[in-house]
Amino acid sequence: xxxxxxxxxxxxxxxxxxxxxxxxxxxxxxxxxxxxxxxxxxxxxxxxxxxxxxxxxxxxxxxxxxxxxxxxxxxxxxxxxxxxxxxxxxxxxxxxxxxxxxxxxxxxxxxxxxxxxxxxxxxxxxxxxxxxxxxxxxxxxxxxxxxxxxxxxxxxxxxxxxxxxxxxxxxxxxxxxxxxxxxxxxxxxxxxxxxxxxxxxxxxxxxxxxxxxxxxxxxxxxxxxx
Numbered sequence: 001x002x003x004x005x006x007x008x009x010x011x012x013x014x015x016x017x018x019x020x021x022x023x024x025x026x027x028x029x030x031x032x033x034x035x036x037x038x039x040x041x042x043x044x045x046x047x048x049x050x051x052x053x054x055x056x057x058x059x060x061x062x063x064x065x066x067x068x069x070x071x072x073x074x075x076x077x078x079x080x081x082x083x084x085x086x087x088x089x090x091x092x093x094x095x096x097x098x099x100x101x102x103x104x105x106x107x108x109x110x111x112x113x114x115x116x117x118x119x120x121x122x123x124x125x126x127x128x129x130x131x132x133x134x135x136x137x138x139x140x141x142x143x144x145x146x147x148x149x150x151x152x153x154x155x156x157x158x159x160x161x162x163x164x165x166x167x168x169x170x171x172x173x174x175x176x177x178x179x180x181x182x183x184x185x186x187x188x189x190x191x192x193x194x195x196x197x198x199x200x201x202x203x204x205x206x207x208x209x210x211x212x213x214x215x216x217x218x219x220x221x222x223x224x225x226x
Contacts, residue, residue, distance in 0.1 A: 029165065046086065055103075064081070065082075108162070111160040115189070121140035
């Protein structure tokens with residue numbers, strides 16, 4: 001899940017980041033273990049589109065209102081729409097799709113949504129991908145500051161989440177360094193996600209090396225627009 005090089009500037013800190021992968025495994029994956037993933041994810045991400053693939057390779061989508069949501073190709077007959085995809089709606093859809101665990105899924109992925117951060121509503125994050133610059137507004141949504149990803153100007157989300165139920169693997173691709181850098185606006189939320197997964201029996205078996213996450217601070221710092 002490599003998104004290519006990105007740079008984030010926030011409060012005089014710059015984050016260069018080519019994408020990092022985290023992999024979890026569950027020794028005895030059950031429907032409850034899958035639900036635990038959904039609860040952990042919904043605590044830090046309000047999905048815009050959720051994609052599920054069953055054992056017969058049928059594809060199903062849960063969509064927030066009329067959102068397009070990335071590059072997913074959707075079959076209207078297999079698409080459910082909600083005004084907002086929160087934890088309750090996400091789990092209800094998943095329970096119905098899997099018949100509460102009786103009909104296993106092959107894969108479930110989330111890579112579009114509103115991502116909670118510890119920034120300030122009204123600030124603007126400056127993102128760079130190579131020579132191309134882009135900005136993202138930090139806005140307030142349901143009482144907390146969030147950023148939208150992807151967006152028309154930034155084609156990768158902060159996180160990409162993929163649950164491979166048949167093989168008991170869970171993969172998280174982190175594309176914006178502020179979700180792993182100790183000073184990053186998304187770091188606390190990402191650590192919350194990792195902790196919730198560990199508590200529910202998901203073992204972290206692969207993560208970036210510490211030196212890969214220790215990005216030096218540049219001598220010239222770009223300011224955040226307000």
